[in-house]
Amino acid sequence: MIxxxxxxxxxxxxxxxxxxxxxxxxxxxxxxxxxxxxFAGGTTSTVSAFYLTQYxxxxxxxxxxxxxxxxxxxxxxxxxxxxLLATWVSNLFEYRKVIL
Amino acid sequence: xAKKNEPKITGLSFNLFAIFGLLIILPFSIAYITSISAxxxxxxxxxxxxxxxxxxxxxxxxxxxxxxxxxxxxxxDIGTNLTSSYxxxxxxxxxxxxxxxxxxxxxxxxxxxxxPNRPAARDLCSSSHSSLWGTTQYTDGAGDTWxxxxxxxxxxxxxxxxxxxxxGYSGESFSFVLHNSYFSNIEAGDLGSLKITMVDFTTSYxxxxxxxxxxxxxxxxxxxxxxxxxxxxxxIENYPTIEFKDFDYNGTNTKxxxxxxxxxxxxxxxxxxxxxxSMTFDFTAFEILELDDWLAVNxxxxxxxxxxxxxxxxxxxxxxxxxxxETLLPFAGDQYFSVKVExxxxxxxxxxxxxxxGTLVLGIGLFWLAIASTPYYDxxxxxxxxxx
Numbered sequence: 439m440i441x442x443x444x445x446x447x448x449x450x451x452x453x454x455x456x457x458x459x460x461x462x463x464x465x466x467x468x469x470x471x472x473x474x475x476x477f478a479g480g481t482t483s484t485v486s487a488f489y490l491t492q493y494x495x496x497x498x499x500x501x502x503x504x505x506x507x508x509x510x511x512x513x514x515x516x517x518x519x520x521x522l523l524a525t526w527v528s529n530l531f532e533y534r535k536v537i538l
Numbered sequence: 539x540a541k542k543n544e545p546k547i548t549g550l551s552f553n554l555f556a557i558f559g560l561l562i563i564l565p566f567s568i569a570y571i572t573s574i575s576a577x578x579x580x581x582x583x584x585x586x587x588x589x590x591x592x593x594x595x596x597x598x599x600x601x602x603x604x605x606x607x608x609x610x611x612x613x614x615d616i617g618t619n620l621t622s623s624y625x626x627x628x629x630x631x632x633x634x635x636x637x638x639x640x641x642x643x644x645x646x647x648x649x650x651x652x653x654p655n656r657p658a659a660r661d662l663c664s665s666s667h668s669s670l671w672g673t674t675q676y677t678d679g680a681g682d683t684w685x686x687x688x689x690x691x692x693x694x695x696x697x698x699x700x701x702x703x704x705x706g707y708s709g710e711s712f713s714f715v716l717h718n719s720y721f722s723n724i725e726a727g728d729l730g731s732l733k734i735t736m737v738d739f740t741t742s743y744x745x746x747x748x749x750x751x752x753x754x755x756x757x758x759x760x761x762x763x764x765x766x767x768x769x770x771x772x773x774i775e776n777y778p779t780i781e782f783k784d785f786d787y788n789g790t791n792t793k794x795x796x797x798x799x800x801x802x803x804x805x806x807x808x809x810x811x812x813x814x815x816s817m818t819f820d821f822t823a824f825e826i827l828e829l830d831d832w833l834a835v836n837x838x839x840x841x842x843x844x845x846x847x848x849x850x851x852x853x854x855x856x857x858x859x860x861x862x863x864e865t866l867l868p869f870a871g872d873q874y875f876s877v878k879v880e881x882x883x884x885x886x887x888x889x890x891x892x893x894x895x896g897t898l899v900l901g902i903g904l905f906w907l908a909i910a911s912t913p914y915y916d917x918x919x920x921x922x923x924x925x926x
Contacts, residue, residue: 451560451561452561455557455560455561458553458556458557459553459554459557462553462554486561489561490561490565494565494568494569495565495568495569495572496564496565496568498822498824499568499572499824502824502827502828503897507824507827507828507831508824508827508893508894508897509894510894510898511893511894511895511897511898511901512894512897514897514898514901514902514905515897515898515900515901515904516901517901517905518900518901518902518903518904518905518907518908519901519904521904521905521908522560522904522905522907522908522911524908525908525909525911525912526911529911529912533913536553536911
């Protein structure tokens with residue numbers, strides 16, 4: 439249960455990263471159409487999330503952090519990740535950009 | 539040529555840096571710190587089959603052995619219940635009442651001796667059940683210590699049901715308990731890796747005639763902390779347990795060596811093959827820490843640790859539907875097989891330092907990246923005197 443809920447962080451990070459990448463690319467003249475932006479964003483999100491969940495041990499690491507195996511350090515790590523994702527989400531809503 | 543006063547790092551660059559950090563640097567850093575923690579194993583392998591705690595035991599002729607005489611290995615699940623096949627194959631008498639040998643066969647296939655749900659009549663069959671008899675510790679020609687145990691259906695050749703021969707198939711799911719007699723031999727450190735090797739030395743083959751099959755199966759281990767008593771999945775609800783799953787084996791069902799001791803003739807060295815397989819529990823750095831914590835919380839005494847090993851999803855690659863069928867397995871049959879249990883030790887203190895220290899640094903890095911992503915603080919761009 440802990441593991442499945444923590445995977446949300448990975449998906450959220452992948453989505454925000456792709457939003458940031460596509461936004462930055464758009465600011466530099468690429469993906470002028472909304473269709474191409476959606477396609478690029480969707481593809482980047484999917485590939486990033488697949489890569490993070492299937493080819494890295496990020497999910498088991500997060501699980502070890504959450505269940506206390508890594509002690510205080512694990513909670514600092516999760517806190518840092520939550521702070522980063524919360525900042526990016528907040529930026530997206532307030533400034534229409536993920537990273538300022 | 540870059541113009542004077544042009545920012546060396548722009549908003550786009552920082553975007554890329556942050557995303558690169560999250561998608562590339564972070565996963566690789568995690569992989570790095572976990573891998574350097576995991577390799578913190580002693581090079582030396584220790585044979586837990588050695589030592590007085592696993593010396594030969596003499597179980598009572600009937601009924602249960604007392605705790606100090608429990609065997610080093612006992613079957614919990616000997617596979618599919620094939621009693622009806624044995625009955626039809628033997629064409630023998632079949633009254634199937636409480637005094638009938640086939641009733642005893644059914645009870646043996648259905649209930650392990652440690653199963654608290656076993657019917658009372660099962661106790662009368664236990665003296666003829668697999669590893670409860672014939673447990674022998676011996677040293678091979680190469681100096682390694684092994685134990686012999688009864689195979690899953692060894693009771694066929696050691697009980698009154700002598701009319702039924704082993705039909706060549708036991709099933710696709712098995713489990714057994716490794717008693718604390720093995721783990722009480724852990725002396726030099728904390729468990730980091732455990733390897734169980736099973737070999738049927740009763741038959742050897744020429745290399746070209748070996749019954750070679752590609753084999754795969756899954757296996758798991760559940761440690762149980764408690765006095766050496768009746769360890770069974772239905773009987774451990776009051777004991778602390780910790781389980782590690784998702785181990786798998788992909789290999790062959792035989793092991794051939796070069797010039798090796800000929801077990802069949804016990805005299806000469808020549809190339810021989812035996813039916814063999816192994817399970818290696820290479821615990822990750824997280825698992826080593828979990829196991830260490832679990833053990834410490836429960837008293838830290840390895841002589842109270844037992845382990846339930848489960849093997850399932852056996853497949854014989856290349857056979858129709860990968861069905862295991864009559865593919866030879868070292869522990870399936872009505873004779874003996876040999877087991878060697880080996881351990882490698884880890885140093886949880888070093889694992890702790892590496893893993894927790896690295897995690898703390900990464901966590902602080904994430905906080906720094908979060909702050910740097912706001913409009914209020916730009917440490918990276920300030921450092922490089924970057925974008926305005």
